[in-house]
Amino acid sequence: MRPAVIALLALLRFGVVVQGDASSNYTAQLLSSGTIKLGDWQAAYDKAYAIVQTLNTTEKLSIITGGSGGNFSALDMLDSSTNPLTYYYVTTWPAGGAMAMTWDKSAIQSQGSALGAEFRGKGINLAYAPTLEPLGRSAWCGRIGETYGADSYLNGAMGGSFVKGVSSAGVIPSSKHFIMNEQETNRDGTGSGGGGGMGGSPSSTFSNFTIAVR
Numbered sequence: 001m002r003p004a005v006i007a008l009l010a011l012l013r014f015g016v017v018v019q020g021d022a023s024s025n026y027t028a029q030l031l032s033s034g035t036i037k038l039g040d041w042q043a044a045y046d047k048a049y050a051i052v053q054t055l056n057t058t059e060k061l062s063i064i065t066g067g068s069g070g071n072f073s074a075l076d077m078l079d080s081s082t083n084p085l086t087y088y089y090v091t092t093w094p095a096g097g098a099m100a101m102t103w104d105k106s107a108i109q110s111q112g113s114a115l116g117a118e119f120r121g122k123g124i125n126l127a128y129a130p131t132l133e134p135l136g137r138s139a140w141c142g143r144i145g146e147t148y149g150a151d152s153y154l155n156g157a158m159g160g161s162f163v164k165g166v167s168s169a170g171v172i173p174s175s176k177h178f179i180m181n182e183q184e185t186n187r188d189g190t191g192s193g194g195g196g197g198m199g200g201s202p203s204s205t206f207s208n209f210t211i212a213v214r
């Protein structure tokens with residue numbers, strides 16, 4: 001998800017809290033007081049702040065309940081990393097495992113851009129892609145081929161290229177799955193759709209995924 005979108009949603013949620021509780025100004029304490037440095041997120045915060053100033057209460061409520069408001073279009077999300085799921089007449093792109101074997105980051109970025117264009121063409125602005133987990137720490141996991149392989153650095157490098165491609169098409173990439181989602185056992189029982197298995201990934205999995213986020 002783009003930083004500006006996350007900042008906007010956070011701002012709206014905290015903003016609603018502030019109005020209900022004047023004794024604690026969360027906006028000032030957490031974000032705009034200068035106490036906490038936002039770093040790379042400062043520009044996103046400023047953009048989100050500017051948009052929120054243009055919204056009335058009805059529009060704010062619409063956005064935090066999943067709708068549109070002002071110039072902000074509601075998030076319309078859909079799987080997957082290889083095609084806009086459930087649509088006919090769209091391309092089915094090669095899976096991550098096959099793409100990783102090319103060792104070609106620019107090919108993966110082009111794939112991300114082309115996939116993003118197909119999502120965009122369907123009016124979808126957030127794609128559940130790329131797939132970086134499971135890494136295959138559990139041999140029982142059935143969907144390792146969707147990722148770029150069992151190496152977290154490789155997944156970070158390839159996933160990062162894919163993210164750039166999807167973003168360039170004007171679609172928000174949402175890397176998946178949950179961190180340490182390494183097995184499918186009882187997956188459907190979680191109701192989350194993202195899988196709840198905790199396979200015990202080493203910390204390097206997490207640290208190296210930050211490459212894709214950056």
Ligand SMILES: *[C@@H]1O[C@H](CO)[C@@H](O)[C@H](O)[C@H]1NC(C)=O
Nearest residue numbers: 018021022023025027028032
């Ligand atoms: C909260 O902080 C903002 C930004 O500093 C300020 O504009 C607003 O008046 C404050 N609200 C309250 C209830 O103190």
Ligand SMILES: *[C@@H]1O[C@H](CO)[C@@H](O)[C@H](O)[C@H]1NC(C)=O
Nearest residue numbers: 055056057058059060069070
């Ligand atoms: C908020 O803005 C929307 C769209 O501009 C408008 O339709 C609506 O009437 C406004 N609501 C209020 C409470 O002012």
Ligand SMILES: *[C@@H]1O[C@H](CO)[C@@H](O)[C@H](O)[C@H]1NC(C)=O
Nearest residue numbers: 050051053054055070071072
């Ligand atoms: C909303 O979008 C319109 C059309 O692109 C633009 O003219 C206007 O400045 C935008 N408003 C805000 C608050 O961004």
Ligand SMILES: CC(=O)N[C@H]1CO[C@H](CO)[C@@H](O)[C@@H]1O
Nearest residue numbers: 152153203204205207208211
């Ligand atoms: C490129 C990068 O960030 N590599 C890191 C991957 O994770 C290991 C273990 O945490 C780090 O030592 C590497 O620096």
